[in-house]
Amino acid sequence: MRHVYFDNAATTYPKPPSVAEAVRTAVEKYGGNPGRGGHFYSMNASAAVYKVREQAAEFFGAEPENVAFTLNCTHSLNLAIKGLVKPGDKIVISSMEHNSVARPAYALSKIGVSARVAKIGGTDEETVENFRRLLSPEVRLAVCSAASNVTGRANPIDKIAEICRENGICFIVDGAQACGILPISLRDGMNFICTAGHKGLYGPTGTGLLISDGKFTLDTVIEGGTGATSSELSQTGFMPERLESGTLNTVGILGLGAGISYVKSMGTEKLFRHESGLCDILIDGIKGEQGVKIYRKGEKFVPIVSFNIDGIPAPKLSSALSDSGYALRGGLHCSLLAHRTLGALPDGTVRFSPSAFSSEKDVAGLVNNLKKICKTGL
Amino acid sequence: MTYTLINVSSVTYAMKSKNILNNSGYYCEIEREERNKRSGCGYAIRIKDDPAVICGILERNGITTGERRTAERGNRR
Numbered sequence: 001m002r003h004v005y006f007d008n009a010a011t012t013y014p015k016p017p018s019v020a021e022a023v024r025t026a027v028e029k030y031g032g033n034p035g036r037g038g039h040f041y042s043m044n045a046s047a048a049v050y051k052v053r054e055q056a057a058e059f060f061g062a063e064p065e066n067v068a069f070t071l072n073c074t075h076s077l078n079l080a081i082k083g084l085v086k087p088g089d090k091i092v093i094s095s096m097e098h099n100s101v102a103r104p105a106y107a108l109s110k111i112g113v114s115a116r117v118a119k120i121g122g123t124d125e126e127t128v129e130n131f132r133r134l135l136s137p138e139v140r141l142a143v144c145s146a147a148s149n150v151t152g153r154a155n156p157i158d159k160i161a162e163i164c165r166e167n168g169i170c171f172i173v174d175g176a177q178a179c180g181i182l183p184i185s186l187r188d189g190m191n192f193i194c195t196a197g198h199k200g201l202y203g204p205t206g207t208g209l210l211i212s213d214g215k216f217t218l219d220t221v222i223e224g225g226t227g228a229t230s231s232e233l234s235q236t237g238f239m240p241e242r243l244e245s246g247t248l249n250t251v252g253i254l255g256l257g258a259g260i261s262y263v264k265s266m267g268t269e270k271l272f273r274h275e276s277g278l279c280d281i282l283i284d285g286i287k288g289e290q291g292v293k294i295y296r297k298g299e300k301f302v303p304i305v306s307f308n309i310d311g312i313p314a315p316k317l318s319s320a321l322s323d324s325g326y327a328l329r330g331g332l333h334c335s336l337l338a339h340r341t342l343g344a345l346p347d348g349t350v351r352f353s354p355s356a357f358s359s360e361k362d363v364a365g366l367v368n369n370l371k372k373i374c375k376t377g378l
Numbered sequence: 379m380t381y382t383l384i385n386v387s388s389v390t391y392a393m394k395s396k397n398i399l400n401n402s403g404y405y406c407e408i409e410r411e412e413r414n415k416r417s418g419c420g421y422a423i424r425i426k427d428d429p430a431v432i433c434g435i436l437e438r439n440g441i442t443t444g445e446r447r448t449a450e451r452g453n454r455r
Binding site for chain 1: 387388389390391393394397408409410411419420421440
């Protein structure tokens with residue numbers, strides 16, 4: 001049986017051949033520990049890692065030293081959120097946040113940090129207004145995803161950044177589902193962009209980025225060897241080493257560099273158009289079918305479509321699709337808040353997320369499959 | 379030949395310094411400073427041009443420079 005992958009919001013697959021090649025080259029040629037020595041091997045690895053740092057910085061409108069390599073977007077978000085708050089602070093998050101934001105917020109409630117939830121409104125204007133209402137002086141930071149990992153809805157992060165700036169509040173953007181597909185940049189006014197390297201940037205799993213505008217210094221969650229200031233027991237004070245304790249993932253980082261190059265060569269606009277076109281094919285193909293519910297309300301979307309078919313729990317439907325060769329994710333997608341907001345608990349939704357490598361033909365095949373299920377059930 | 383070593387805080391800043399100087403027409407190399415007196419270890423850029431000029435360029439680009447010292451080729455430490 002032929003398998004078709006439509007779970008690119010979880011991680012993109014396949015990766016561009018250039019990414020595989022970069023990973024291979026990293027293993028074969030960049031074996032030294034970057035930033036940990038003055039010999040040829042270490043310096044070679046350091047130079048290669050720095051080149052990717054520069055690439056990421058250029059891509060997101062940052063300075064290279066303000067780009068920290070992390071394990072994934074969740075790691076970045078934890079470093080940013082926990083690095084900023086103190087007991088007694090308040091934070092604001094959106095009603096559609098992933099558990100990578102909701103769970104740190106919940107965990108922080110145990111040390112006296114309380115979270116306010118800004119509802120994602122029917123329009124962008126409503127969303128901005130909902131954030132504005134909650135931004136009182138005791139709010140330390142606000143977090144909003146650039147796009148929902150469930151519905152794909154893109155949020156007005158530039159406008160939210162503006163009201164945060166007016167109120168002197170740090171604004172963190174979860175870019176996991178938008179980076180590489182929308183032109184996300186610090187120029188939009190946020191203070192931190194947290195993102196995965198292995199999704200829309202087409203890098204290997206185990207890569208993430210924390211990008212700062214340099215205006216806020218983060219307390220550290222992890223301390224250790226940084227290759228700098230080794231005579232002091234206190235953690236290195238400057239970026240990016242402050243947030244990069246321990247040996248870097250050179251192999252993943254070099255793969256991520258190739259991924260970013262791929263996205264740049266394709267252009268985010270072209271990728272957006274291609275993948276959004278595939279989403280339209282799916283939506284047009286199933287929206288009139290009996291019992292289909294598509295979760296799309298808003299003004300702009302990244303290429304993600306979540307849906308349900310009446311009477312079939314999402315995990316069961318995704319399992320049936322998998323048996324037919326279509327890899328879609330079913331369930332809560334690590335987003336309790338979002339599904340609660342959508343009224344899609346307890347079973348969640350089935351999520352379709354294409355990539356640059358997805359084809360119209362495969363989407364048509366999925367549509368036929370879903371139509372059949374709508375008519376005959378499972 | 380005599381060189382000047384200028385300490386910078388990390389390998390990241392060393393790499394950034396090198397790029398800035400190369401783009402400004404100055405040649406430099408990066409060296410690991412295992413025995414940096416102040417902070418234990420770090421990186422330095424090795425230059426043969428006027429250190430005041432070099433430091434000026436780096437400072438203008440937001441790079442804080444540290445200790446400077448001269449060294450001879452083949453006997454850098």
